[in-house]
Amino acid sequence: MSDRDGAVPAADLDPAVVARIRELRTLYPLARSAVLPALWAVQDRIGYLPAWSEEVVGRELGLLPADVAAVASFYSMYFGRPVGRHVIQVCQNVSCALRGADDLLDHLRGWLGVDGEGESPDGAFSLEGTVECLGACGGGPMMQVDRYSYESLTPERAEAILTEIRETNPEGPVGG
């Protein structure tokens, strides 16, 4: 949470996003229930969640920004800083680890040219280093790229998937 910058200022938030958050509020008996979709609405628009966006979501839903930040930081699919065009998350939990997740992650780091975690030099991918369970334990090792899961990976298969994504979706995230 510490490296969040002000790349997108609060004033530039699309009023349609705020309208969407207000609409979401009406869909649930409890305001808290609208936090996840409200955060999606912001992130889909500006690519990540600046700290001010948590204040906006909190204000619109009648929650404290701290409550919103707690939710946003819990889930690995919300980003607290700007990320590359496609986000790769490689599960590191026990089922995937037993099936070679460590080797897969090391291989992808080399292939993408990423040291640890972060953006690839061509800006196409952001590799999120250690991610906890993504709910596909039956198909480990697995990775999630944007909103799609890819299971039973080998280094070769992962390379092929990422190459295809880079070529077919040069502009932005896959899935939705």
Added chain:
Amino acid sequence: MADTAPASELVTLEVDGRSVEVAPGSLVWDACERAGVFVPVYCAHKKLEPVAVCRMCLVEVQGMPKLQPACATRVSPGMVVRTATEQVRKFRDSNLEFLLLNHPLDCPVCDRGGECDLQDFTQRYGPGQSRQSITEKVHFNKAVPLSDKIILDQERCILCWRCVRYYEEITGEREIVLQERGVHTLVDTFEHQPLRSEFQGNLPEICPVGALTHAKYRFRARPWDLRRTASICSHCSYGCSVFVDAREDQVARYASSDNPDVDDSWLCDRGRYSFPELNRKDRVLSPEAATAGGRQVVSYQDALGRAAGQLLRVGSDNGGEAIGVIGSDLMTNEEAFLLQWLARDIIGTPHLGHRLLPAPEISPLDFELGIAEIEECDQVVVLGPLPEQLAPVLTLRLFKAGTKRARKILRVEAPFTVAAIRKQVIGEGRVGVVAAESDREAALKLRTALTGAGRRCEVLTLMERVNSRGCQDLGLLPGWLPGYRRAPSPGMELPDILEAAIAGRIKALLVVNPGPDLEADPRLEAALKGAEVTVVVAAFPGVASRNATVLLPGRTIVEKAGTVTNAEGRVQRVRTAVEPKFAFPSDLKILGDLARAMGGELGAQPLAGPVYDLLARAVPAYRGAQAGLRPRWEATA
């Protein structure tokens, strides 16, 4: 819980072979406690709702396939609970190994070392060894300031949620949340914003480990170096129970001590962190007297003789009415009672007081409503922000009444007109009015207006200082004798006494324990200079001590023994937690000795106990109340 339910409704169950009866809805944890069986807990807390996240309290319940959390499992009839089995033993051992997985094991430099549940339970139930090597541990930030009062060590945190739930359930401020997930989870505020709560000091106390620490207590003492004394917080008239933890002759900290009738185990930061004032190095350390050769240190007997002689001389030359007697609401009940007796019966003056704010009208109706009774009121009217400013812990009681008890709390703004407020108070039942004493009149008018039609209305007024109520109860006032009896010929109020001294009509002043507001009043110096004789008993040097013809060293509230009476009229004991740096008698004995030197006979030893017996004879409501009770004034009125 079980004590209040009728026997027929109790649930009988078995804990480690012992049969116990508890109220329905009780937790297995409560049942274990009743059976005298200790169950280790981290996340569970008597004042918080269960969450069952730490897993430390898991026990065997017959018929249930897995271990159950004692802190969150409700009892049922015939339940068989076992806590001393091999399965539980192994589980506790493993759970502690998990909790310690990334713990820094820095007990030798941790403030909590010696009073830490993680340390204690590991000793008692845990593994002697960890399979995690020190070098493999995940590290977090240490010594993160959450505010100027609280410092967080994120490595020591075991994620019990107590601090998060405290902010949710007790203060409602929600300043702390758990962020991130899994092994990376940590306690933090939004964007590292500093905590703003007035009740932060409770955090290190509810933290079961050394994660949250007091900035003011950091590296100050070891628990085993502290001498603990049960007493009363000296900061305001609310009268929260505290433990005064002293290291040698210094107060190291105030710790809360649960009095469900008053503080409900929470302290405000103003009170909790008020102790450094009591550690001030500049003190009046020896008796002094103004002599022909200037100001001199004299013996206690010499000072006493001079004080008595000077006061007697003014009395015989000008009459007792030429003497003004000034106490303060920092005095104990015993001192206040003795001082008003000394003034009225020995010196023979009606001019006595303890506060700059005149009190033309006072009565026990000012505090008919008890603090805990706020929760029993269907509606509570709070007159403006002043009551909560005077006694911050009141805010937590109002929050509890409003949330856990679903009471209606009406915070109304000045002017407090009966007509406007009456419109908002609807229906029958019990109504409480909480006001600052400066709004006493408005509160009592409301009481009259709201009483009737199935409604009962009572008032609680909050006062300025620790014994403001006691000084009124015991008649340290020109217009009132002990026990709310009107003085037949009222003397001057304190500001008038000062003016009279400036004008030369008051020739002598006896000033005992001058409070900060009196010390800050510009009239004090002129009054003391105007009087020929000024006998002062003071703990700290100041205007009063500098202008004394005879000065005697006084004690601070933590150096005294006796009783004080809180805003709701509860009589509570203060005990000597720190010995003063001098060997002179207590303020109470000074007053007794002075009376004797002036020819008065108290008829009792000038000690807290015997003087209390005397004052309870004068004020029957006080009989037996020094055990922490609220006198029943209506019975004696």
